[in-house]
Amino acid sequence: MSLAVKDIEGSSLRAVFFDLDGTLVDSAPDIAAAVNELMAGFGLAPHSLEAVRGMIGNGIGALVERAFATHGVALSRQEFRERHATMIDIYADNLTRLTTLRPGAAQALSAARKAGLRTGVVTNKPEGFSRIILSRFDLLAELDVVIGGDSGYPKKPSPEMLLAACRSCGCDAHEAMLVGDSAADVLTARAADMACTIVRGGYTSVAPEGLGADVVIDRLDELEARFFAACKAQ
Numbered sequence: 001m002s003l004a005v006k007d008i009e010g011s012s013l014r015a016v017f018f019d020l021d022g023t024l025v026d027s028a029p030d031i032a033a034a035v036n037e038l039m040a041g042f043g044l045a046p047h048s049l050e051a052v053r054g055m056i057g058n059g060i061g062a063l064v065e066r067a068f069a070t071h072g073v074a075l076s077r078q079e080f081r082e083r084h085a086t087m088i089d090i091y092a093d094n095l096t097r098l099t100t101l102r103p104g105a106a107q108a109l110s111a112a113r114k115a116g117l118r119t120g121v122v123t124n125k126p127e128g129f130s131r132i133i134l135s136r137f138d139l140l141a142e143l144d145v146v147i148g149g150d151s152g153y154p155k156k157p158s159p160e161m162l163l164a165a166c167r168s169c170g171c172d173a174h175e176a177m178l179v180g181d182s183a184a185d186v187l188t189a190r191a192a193d194m195a196c197t198i199v200r201g202g203y204t205s206v207a208p209e210g211l212g213a214d215v216v217i218d219r220l221d222e223l224e225a226r227f228f229a230a231c232k233a234q
Ligand SMILES: O=C(O)COP(=O)(O)O
Pocket: 019, 020, 021, 022, 056, 057, 058, 059, 060, 122, 123, 124, 125, 126, 156
């Protein structure tokens, strides 16, 4: 266990930031439906839900590239721009049709608030889409900050989005934790010198234990007893 996690278990935790896709929400079914509508438009076969889960986490652009590359199609810059725009249009109409909240997500956020922590979402998904999804699940009001892949910072695994979330919550990286589901999240937290917890069952091709996180949990509502309770006692 890293020094950072030992510290925050000792109640110096002031903020908790969550990844969105695969962490707070299971959005892969809507993303897969949109990707497959895009594929069909180009006469390409649909991808399985499992395959699409493996393409999520580095932004919609990376997802579009991977979806075509898996069919052996390399896109020119112009083709990429057009298909990315089409994907955005398709997905915009289907953000919460099949998407569900991951178990314990709402409980974890409200427990963090009750413990007096600042809260945020740091995701590679566009910020506007993220806000719509969070609002649909009544989570937007529980958040101090939402930073998306188009909010003006380099995407995860660059640490900038996470550091911007810290600034906006008035805390230091050592006083915060990132809760995520994938390698991108662990790399982002490491680059920001922040503790990282991974929740099982998200979108990762590597087993959660192999990602190098400080802590691995089964469900988000484990965060309360593990980390937030000590803050409440302060
Ligand atoms: O890849 C995306 O668009 C978003 O993924 P994230 O919420 O896991 O960062």
